[in-house]
Every structure is written in structure tokens, then in C-alpha cells.
Amino acid sequence: MSISVLVADDSKLSRRSVIRALPEDLEYAICEATNGKEAIELLSDTSFDLVLLDLTMPEVDGVGVLEYLSDKADAPNVIVISADFQPEKQKIVTSLGAKRFLRKPLDKEELAMAMFELGYL
16 A cells, blocks of 8 residues: 655755655655645645645745645645744644644654554554
């Protein structure tokens, strides 16, 4: 089974790091977005199982992406991965439907645990 994943982060290095942190025992179809606007465009055209989302991005930030997804009945699971780990940010993204909030730099084991809890492993 292949899991379709959208990795949205304005940093190419961060996107690569997130992709490398994905558990190796699964197959993935991975798309990348360099900002929130690109992420929304991809989400409007393509169905994803999982979105790995940074909060601080140009054009549209991660909160804007979550707001876009919040009224979609078939919205994918979203894991926010951000260095902006303020409690109020956590509340905002959780209220908008994010399933988990992980801290950068991303810990591979934390991502695996979040994916396990969401039923992917």
C-alpha cells in the first residue's frame, strides 16, 4: 500500500529532512510544496492521505493551509512540523484540525509514533 504524502515547507533542506524521516517500511507517493499557496493548489487538485506541514511559509502560512482544509469533508490527516512551538500556536493548529504538532528539528521516532497513532503503521 502506498501512502500519498504532501510535504509543505519553504526550506528545501527541511523538506528533504522530513522525507528522510519517514518510516522506511512503507511506500510513499510524495509531492512537495514550497509555500502554502502551492500546498493549497496541490490539495485542491490531488487527494493526499497525509500532509506534513510547516507553519512559517511565504504567501500563505501553515495556518492558512489548515483553514483551507478545515471545511473539507475529505481532508487529509495533517501533522504540523515547526520550530514555532508556542502553546498558543498548538491550540490554533489543533482547533483547525491538525492531528499532531511536532518540533523541528524533526525526530524520526516522533514522526513514526505520530504515524502509528494515525493508523499508518
